[in-house]
Amino acid sequence: MSDLELRGVGLAYGARPALVDVSLTIAAGERVAVVGPNGAGKSSLLRCLAGTARGRTGAIRLDGVPLEELRRETLARRLAVVPQQVQLPFAIRVEEVVALGRIPHEDPFRGPGAADREAVTTAIRRVGVEPLVGRDARDLSLGERQLVLIALAVAQQGGLLLLDEPTVHLDLRHQVQVMELLRELNERDGLTILAVLHDLNLAAHYFPRCLVLDGGRLVADGPPAVALAPARVEAVFGIDPRLLAAPG
Amino acid sequence: MNAGLAPGVRAAAQPGRFELLRRRPLVVAGVGLLALVLVGLAGLALGTVSIPLGDTIAILAHRLLAWPGAPTWPATSETIVLELRLPRVLLAMAVGAALGIAGATLQGLLRNPLADPYVLGTASGAALGAAIAVLLPLQVGLLGLGLGQLLAFGGALVAVTLVWRLSRASQLGSLTGLLLTGYAVGSLLAAGLAIAMYLSGAQLRQIVAYLLGSFAQASWQQVAVATPLILVGGLVLALRARTLDALLLGDETAAHLGLEVARERALLLGLAALVTAAAVATAGLIGFVGLVVPHVVRLLVGPGARQLLPLSALFGAAFLAGADLIARLPGELPVGIVTAVVGAPFFLFLLRRVRTGYEL
Numbered sequence: 001m002s003d004l005e006l007r008g009v010g011l012a013y014g015a016r017p018a019l020v021d022v023s024l025t026i027a028a029g030e031r032v033a034v035v036g037p038n039g040a041g042k043s044s045l046l047r048c049l050a051g052t053a054r055g056r057t058g059a060i061r062l063d064g065v066p067l068e069e070l071r072r073e074t075l076a077r078r079l080a081v082v083p084q085q086v087q088l089p090f091a092i093r094v095e096e097v098v099a100l101g102r103i104p105h106e107d108p109f110r111g112p113g114a115a116d117r118e119a120v121t122t123a124i125r126r127v128g129v130e131p132l133v134g135r136d137a138r139d140l141s142l143g144e145r146q147l148v149l150i151a152l153a154v155a156q157q158g159g160l161l162l163l164d165e166p167t168v169h170l171d172l173r174h175q176v177q178v179m180e181l182l183r184e185l186n187e188r189d190g191l192t193i194l195a196v197l198h199d200l201n202l203a204a205h206y207f208p209r210c211l212v213l214d215g216g217r218l219v220a221d222g223p224p225a226v227a228l229a230p231a232r233v234e235a236v237f238g239i240d241p242r243l244l245a246a247p248g
Numbered sequence: 249m250n251a252g253l254a255p256g257v258r259a260a261a262q263p264g265r266f267e268l269l270r271r272r273p274l275v276v277a278g279v280g281l282l283a284l285v286l287v288g289l290a291g292l293a294l295g296t297v298s299i300p301l302g303d304t305i306a307i308l309a310h311r312l313l314a315w316p317g318a319p320t321w322p323a324t325s326e327t328i329v330l331e332l333r334l335p336r337v338l339l340a341m342a343v344g345a346a347l348g349i350a351g352a353t354l355q356g357l358l359r360n361p362l363a364d365p366y367v368l369g370t371a372s373g374a375a376l377g378a379a380i381a382v383l384l385p386l387q388v389g390l391l392g393l394g395l396g397q398l399l400a401f402g403g404a405l406v407a408v409t410l411v412w413r414l415s416r417a418s419q420l421g422s423l424t425g426l427l428l429t430g431y432a433v434g435s436l437l438a439a440g441l442a443i444a445m446y447l448s449g450a451q452l453r454q455i456v457a458y459l460l461g462s463f464a465q466a467s468w469q470q471v472a473v474a475t476p477l478i479l480v481g482g483l484v485l486a487l488r489a490r491t492l493d494a495l496l497l498g499d500e501t502a503a504h505l506g507l508e509v510a511r512e513r514a515l516l517l518g519l520a521a522l523v524t525a526a527a528v529a530t531a532g533l534i535g536f537v538g539l540v541v542p543h544v545v546r547l548l549v550g551p552g553a554r555q556l557l558p559l560s561a562l563f564g565a566a567f568l569a570g571a572d573l574i575a576r577l578p579g580e581l582p583v584g585i586v587t588a589v590v591g592a593p594f595f596l597f598l599l600r601r602v603r604t605g606y607e608l
Binding site for chain 1: 293487497501503504546550605
């Protein structure tokens with residue numbers, strides 16, 4: 001089980017600070033949404049957690065072990081990241097995309113074994129993309145593609161799933177489908193989930209805990225009723241909070 | 249993995265005509281090996297002097313496998329097969345394998361279906377090196393290689409190193425920066441080549457011959473120098489197939505899948521450049537193989553690098569050995585012309601006619 005701890009984490013792109021002194025703990029089995037206006041540092045936070053941010057300061061520990069002491073491959077076995085969008089230069093079948101999630105587990109020379117194939121099949125079933133098997137992933141709709149990428153991350157079998165705006169560009173039905181899936185993966189399969197979201201309504205409705213970032217700082221952390229209270233929404237997002245459906 | 253497919257979905261998936269080949273890399277590999285052997289034997293038997301196939305096989309068995317029994321063939325046949333044709337066939341195969349695997353590697357590394365082994369400056373560097381060697385009034389040789397081959401090899405490696413170094417200083421995203429730097433450096437070197445050709449006078453023909461590629465000068469010494477480089481480079485590339493797989497979804501995803509992206513890219517790029525340099529130094533600039541063979545293999549078995557890399561080497565070898573045979577039967581055409589004239593229509597046919605589930 002994965003326990004994530006951040007102490008005084010900062011990140012800057014040149015002179016422009018992207019994250020300032022962020023401290024928080026995410027316990028195994030939690031389901032957490034990260035919200036904030038554009039440029040608030042949401043993606044930077046994700047990059048820090050995924051270990052791909054350069055020049056990060058402060059401490060991040062995964063189960064007590066500093067992130068920088070873990071080999072990339074070890075980290076990839078513990079923590080999976082669902083990318084926002086990918087471009088596919090070559091024809092590739094849906095099941096082949098999902099199988100890429102096994103790369104950190106495969107024997108580098110002998111390639112995928114029975115356990116890897118099993119994990120791919122399980123992930124495809126779990127995410128419900130069986131009907132897409134055999135199709136060229138480039139021909140999928142955005143919603144279908146998002147589900148396939150989630151299946152890839154599930155096949156990676158890390159205890160921790162990070163998602164960067166998994167519902168962006170999706171129609172309402174697919175947004176709900178993805179949210180329900182994340183809830184299931186969290187509640188039934190015990191995955192710890194941290195998702196960057198733009199839609200405050202989705203965050204409030206589907207996530208028991210919300211982190212609010214503004215200008216690189218963590219300005220609120222708690223259940224949506226507290227973290228997304230009307231006064232906060234108005235201050236951070238500069239919108240009339242009545243535009244937001246009642247949280248909870 | 250097909251369990252659970254709804255009947256309607258299965259019908260819509262429309263099995264292609266080449267259903268047997270698709271997803272069956274072993275069948276494809278068998279076909280490739282068979283083609284390689286047949287093309288190889290034809291290359292040994294056919295030529296200005298045709299040698300019966302039985303004699304050709306007997307000579308090979310006798311000399312290479314120490315098959316017992318007295319020779320029943322003329323001594324000249326043995327010289328032709330072993331000293332003239334065998335090194336030429338082997339060199340064509342090695343160069344074809346090099347171009348196939350380097351092309352597949354660069355397409356994957358650059359995530360660009362238009363990439364080929366020459367895209368990062370190797371071709372223009374090698375061409376300029378070879379042209380300078382033609383102009384220099386020197387007769388230098390090393391390990392049975394002429395000055396032209398040595399300078400072509402060096403030129404290819406210097407050019408790709410230059411591209412790599414310069415691209416790291418570029419402000420663009422790493423892949424775009426790399427491609428554009430390759431294009432810019434290539435243009436600069438091509439200008440140098442143009443000057444060399446302009447100044448070459450009567451020696452222009454030699455330079456043009458290099459640019460079109462040929463195996464007419466093949467020798468055992470060349471085989472001995474080029475093949476180990478290509479074999480070792482190709483083997484290490486094939487063993488790092490999963491790097492290319494991880495890069496299918498981009499740099500960031502590759503990092504999330506546990507890859508040290510910058511280090512791996514530098515390593516694979518270096519190996520592909522080495523293998524390409526060995527190929528262009530011995531055979532000149534042979535186009536088309538490195539671009540198209542990986543696409544044909546991808547059409548048949550999909551983008552997985554574990555199959556793509558070895559099969560691209562195999563099919564590149566068979567294709568180039570066949571092209572060289574066609575090039576020398578009518579009396580020494582440049583092989584680069586044959587690869588394009590024979591290969592391009594075949595590729596267009598594949599693009600139009602074959603449905604494998606991995607269309608471009």
